[in-house]
Amino acid sequence: MSADVKPISMPVVWSDRHAGHVPGAEIWVGVRTPGTEVPERAERIRAAVEAAGATLIAAEPHPDSDLSAVHDHALLEHLEHAWVRWEEAGLTEDPGQDRVVPYIFPTPGMLAGAEPGTPAAMSARAGLFAYDTMTLIGPGTWEAARGAADAAMTAADLVASGAGPTDSAYALCRPPGHHATREAFGGSCYLNNAALAATRLRERLGGPVAVIDIDAHHGNGTEAIFAPDPKVLTGSVHVDPGAGWFPHFLGFEDTDGEGNRNLTLSPGSGDEPWLDAIARLAGWARASGARALVVPLGVDAAGGDPESPLDVTVGGYGEAGRILGELGLPTVFVQEGGYVLETVGDLVVATLRGFESGRS
């Protein structure tokens, strides 16, 4: 770090447990592909923020009951036990599948209004909770997801406690969370870390709390969780799902609701439209009287990311941080996507530095 660059002053909350989650693959259109949500992502980000002078804080364990603020018991029960049940059912031997992968989904069309029964076969039960075939469960997945949730809740607790000068914190979460809904998981996400942070800030600081999701993909899980809750506003800027991008079925610009804004970008969009959208979401949060901010921080909008066609620069991420910092709100950053190992750390550092420059 050169002498003329200030160290990152906000605490970085970290859990070693992320490393146990090795997805091993994503099943895309029936084909086993290597996948991009790998443990090294978090290690690269950690190295970069430490090199930028940040202090790491270990995630505090929180009881499982705290997760119920955001998720249904049935989903939590499934995520915790799915791997052991998969093994016990012999599916690792026959047909030889070493991760939990669904094959049948009780879609609204199949059910035609009926309530689904509870399948006896573990191979079928997986489809009750997963909404894609990309988000596999292995032996360390639950522990890692719990560690990420603990990191997000610890960061929110730090910001909400009012102790000392900490009015912002960064939860270096892995796996990510913004695609997980109250009842289901997908998009490489299991537990919705950002929603857990927002819920705690709302409880401690009062509402409204604004969520401004700057990941390249629509934060559909967070939007769905807070749709019935006027005290948490959800805004998201993302690549247009209508142009062929995950989550495909949700996040269209004309689906704005009372407490929700979706701003979509065409493939190839760079800094200017992306930052304009973030400025609009920041203005909306300010006009709504937000008292705290949660930023699901995906750095997969950067040019060259294999998971999105957006073309934001590292300078653009710094400017996004500055815009969000100027809101002057107690703020929790929660790590979401970002899949280029060589640049993921620099993009996060640029955002956090930009935020702190906007503050001062």
Ligand SMILES: [Zn+2]
């Ligand atoms: Zn993403």
